[in-house]
Amino acid sequence: MDKILWKPDNNQKTHFNHFIDLVNSKYDLDLKTYNDLYDWSVNNIPQFWENTLDYSDIIYSGTYDRVIDNLKMEPGVKWFPGISLNFSENLLKYRDDKTAIISKIENHPPRKITYRQLFIEVEKLAASLRDLGVTRGDRVAGFLPNIPEAIIAMLATASIGAIWSSSSPDFGIKSVTDRFSQIKPKIIFSASAYLYNGKSFSSIEKLQEIIKQLPTIQTVVIIDYLNTGPDYSKIPNSIDYENLLSNDPDPIYFEQVPFDHPLYVLYTSGTTGLPKSIVHGTGGTLVQHKKEFLLHCDVDREDIVFYFTTCGWMMWNWLVSFLSTGATIVLYDGSPFHPDPKAMWNMIDDLGITIFGTSAKFIDACKGNDLTPKTFASLSRLRTILSTGSPLVDESFDYVYEHIKPSVQLGSISGGTDLISCFALASPVLPVYRGELQCRGLGMDVDAFDENGNSVRNKKGELVCKSPFPSMPVFFWNDDSGEKYRKAYFDKYPNVWAHGDFIEINERGGLKIFGRSDATLNPGGIRIGTAEIYRVVEAFNEISDSLVIGQEWKGDQRMILFLKLSDSYKINDDLIQKIKQSIRAACSPRHVPEIILPTEDIPYTISGKKVEIAVKKIIDGEDVVNRDALANPDSLDLYISIPELA
Secondary structure, eight states: OOOEEEOOOTTSOOHHHHHHHHHHHHHTOOOOSHHHHHHHHHHSHHHHHHHHHHHTTOOOEEOOSOSBSOOSSSTTOOBSTTEEEOHHHHHTOOOSSSEEEEEEETTSOOEEEEHHHHHHHHHHHHHHHHHTTOOTTOEEEEEOOSSHHHHHHHHHHHHTTOEEEEEOTTSOHHHHHHHHHHHOOSEEEEESEEEETTEEEEOHHHHHHHHHTOTTOOEEEEEOGGGOOOOOTTSTTEEEHHHHSOSSOOOOOOOOEETTSEEEEEEOOOTTSSOOEEEEEHHHHHHHHHHIIIIITOOOTTOEEEEOOOTTSHHHHHHHGGGGGTOEEEEEESOTTSSSTTHHHHHHHHHTOSEEEEEHHHHHHHHHTTOOGGGTOOOTTOOEEEEESSOOOHHHHHHIIIIIOTTOEEEEOEEETTTTEEEEEOOTTSOEETTOBOEEOTTOOEEEEOTTSOBOSSSEEEEEEOSOOTTSOSEETTOTTSHHHHHHHTSSBTTBEEEEEEEEEOTTSOEEEEEEGGGOBOGGGOOBOHHHHHHHHTTSTTEEEEEEEEEEETTEEEEEEEEEEOTTOOOOHHHHHHHHHHHHHHTOGGGSOSEEEEOSOOOBBTTSOBOHHHHHHHHTTOOOOOGGGBSSGGGGGGGSSOGGGO
């Protein structure tokens, strides 16, 4: 029997309840449950998104005579033609003395910025950017840690109708230039340094090299982060951030732009080629985020929201949008385990965080460190934990409820850079079942397809979306024909978005994620999700991490499992047999890898995802083009010319 780990308070009035009441009243309906509203939302796409726009209290001007110009799932769909809006105006509509941002840098004291202060800083910087010649449609880049100045720079950029794109300072030079060179930015913001695990790392030398490869940069704005007093005299056209700010700015003018005007350029992880530059629109990003925050996260002004992220991951963009709700957001820069593994949980306690966003990898690391946060932190205000980045296995659900907080809502969520939002996520009105994502997102016509394009339930299939949604990419940069866009999502099934995730949807609408379908194992024509194997293998104390790939072999695939051993453990026949037996028992005989090998390291993207596809390419004798997209690129060398796989 499926195990329920958390139940909602049915007496609590949520945004979801208010919204369903409005829909019932407006259309003379009797929708009662989440699934009722979900079914109505995907069968009435224009009506759902029109009501979401109204409920979200989004500031816009103009009128629209239709919500969407085409209900066919394909690139180029136009939403709300005729209206104009400004992203920054919507995130800065609160201008009071409530705290907007709490910035925390490892063991430094927190820095707080009110909504009023945030507005003033954005106004100053927006005036300065206009003086530098930034106009609507220009690109502004950020090479920044997760600090308030990154948000201020983004909001100032968007206020002008210019386009923001950012990366994290721990990216390699090639990774940064591969991204920014495509969009040709006019301005770049950088911090002088960044902090990780108690150590400061200068960004100046790296910035020098980046600038050399970005000839369109006219001005380099440098933030003296950590008060290092950097010497950046060798960086041409550079200016100190504080000196740039206008002391007597003109009142801010929010440049209103069409609904689909570019707001952000985000990038795929790019481990198998040049990163794709995905352009997201102003209105689509805003209305999708507001839907998720209000109807799925039930956020109000009293919430304090924290997501552990960097400026190089779309969760940063997602977190920043919470400002549109008037809530307080928390920025953290540094290692989540500094000065000790308790750091994050103590910070959650100290700051009164109500919604904590993290990754499956972090939760597993806490479990691996035998942490029991409920014994040293009260977590009294924490009501929701969100996890994304990779599938959250059943045992991690158990860990959260046994060792962190029994009364917390655990929301495993899944979406991505491609949609700057979620296909599946949490709901405040649904129970949490062990190992399940609670629901598909409202207005997101998500299904599971088999290879023939048939919808399946209680069986593994490809995650697809059958109807358009507002936060679809507006276009890919440098893709005038739209070929890259179509190839990315629409090649597999006609007029259906194929996302590249392997999922199962059950009869009540809950979901399980089994890993990327393009890294899905296929021995003997049987599709197997990698997460199924990781769940078993990484429960062994002897194993600290693992990676499984399918090697093309004699007209078929054979499964290769790589094991990173925990300290003091070595691989031997006894351990290999135990692993095989456990996989056979927990999954099936078909899941048992043909070959099991030790490795010193497992490659990860900078956003914390295992790089199965790149390893598979190396094993199959193909090149991996962009190693700088990895957190540990040298690890790929471990998989070259392995004698056992020849």
